[in-house]
Amino acid sequence: MTVGASVTPELADYDEAVASYDPVLGLEVHVELGTLSKMFCGCATAFGAELNTQVCPTCLGLPGSLPVLNQQAVESTIRVGLALGCDIAAWCRFARKNYFYPDMPKNFQISQYDEPLCTDGHLDVDVLTPAGTTTVRVEIERVHMEEDTGKSLHVGGATGRIHGADYSLVDYNRAGIPLIEIVTKPIEGTGRLAPELARAYVTTLREVMRNLDVSDVRMEQGSLRCDANVSLRRSPSDPLGTRSETKNVNSLRSVERAVRHEIRRQAALLDAGGRVVQETRHWHEDTGSTTSGRSKEQAEDYRYFPEPDLVPVAPVADWVERLRSELPAPASVRRRELQARWGMSDPEMQTLVNAGAVDLVGDTVGAGAAVDAARKWWLGELARHANERGTDLSALPITPAQVARLVQLVEDGTLNDQLARQVIEGVLAGEGEPDQVVERRGLAVVSDDAALTAAVDEALAADPEVAEKIRGGKVAAAGAIVGAVMRATRGQADAGRVRELVLERCT
């Protein structure tokens, strides 16, 4: 362990860093496939199940158990490969990756090593720049199949992290869930846009997965995870620099922030005449920085060998071609269709894409809301909440159907925008459906004229000077009374109607 290395060194100014160095990215994205059962056994894969209840002798690695491959997992992987323009191997095998770590009870993980199922693809990614949208083709090196690992909880120690922990507790519900790893080739030439490109790549990849319906791709639940490799070099003609691999990047905004942080950290090191250590680093959402994990200088010795308990996978050409013919229209085509239907400009649509809000807005519109209203709430108030919580929009505990209901309540005059914001707060706080929050918090707009008239009279009586001005014809003075009534009704009055009533009472 290198305790000294975990002290965050000074960060270079970002503009100076990208002026002095050429950043190169490599992105490894793990996606949990949304199969009903695990990769090699029939255990369920539901998220959030009771601890160690979706386990069996196979995924617990008990003696005598044998893995049997999930046909659907192979099919989903091939579909992902095809959607990314990959070649599908005619024949490939699984390999054992041997290591001692309690997240895999077998002491090895079944993965693919030198024979991945899919190779040599690409994904076109739109990045919004000050000069407009530019499309970057990201080359995909491989897509391979493996099994997910269990989840460890480290107990004791000052930080709750592994260093200094007294012991660990492990839940194997996730162990054996089908996982695919999508690895890019080095992404070069993006310069100062590298952080935005990284985010746009993961966003676009997530869109592809959703479009194929192979995964629920929820970063906050870990069904899509990104490791970001970053290296710097003086000039694009230089060989690749030493890279760091940042793990634990669990939201779209973290992907961008982590890459930006690594560029600044490495630039500061190189500026000072130091060198970048090839190592795993861990992203910390709270501090917006990375700390050193394990050094890769003593390269891991996983002693991969062909998995003897599984026979090779040899996809029949007819089957692959059938899967190819059954692929849905590409996510990018679907996005353009939506953009046309919604009548949005390129920057407007790109903003939705970058916020990871295309599907959320789409589902909200599908639930009956107008596009503009759906967009306004997701990119406005809800984006503000997501930012505050440091998560993505999709991680907020509010559904598109609930947002659509909110829009409807505003449209029919039950709520105004101010009240709607309070309803959102209530829904996010777990107070129930929008209608329940309205009822429990007593939030509906007061449209009862008698009640409003009483409030207006009270406000006029409380401020006779202003009342006199209005009576004297100074209509602009009515604003003060309207404000007083809105305060008195805790924002629940229809301001337009209050204004009418004020003028009515003063003539």
Add this chain to the structure above:
Amino acid sequence: MSESGSITRDEVVHLARLARLALDPDEVDRFGPQLDVILHAVSRIQELDTADVPPTSHALPLTNVTRSDEVRAGLTQEQALSGAPAAEDGRFRVPRILGEDA
């Protein structure tokens, strides 16, 4: 293995580390030659002419053995934890892990 075909002391130490075995120097000296005997026995296969034999990783010439994506009942939490040396709050309890972060 070194060029002479014998396993080196460093290799024994490395293998022991990978297998999480704590060997004292005497044991390294004792197990090295024993591993050598095994390696030499296996390496005799290199004397055969295998130019016409395709490499194989399985005894059976099968491919695409799969099952359909159906959920089958597994173990209960109690059953799952019943063989564990230690458990706590529904989880397997394991010694702290050093040298790696997760």
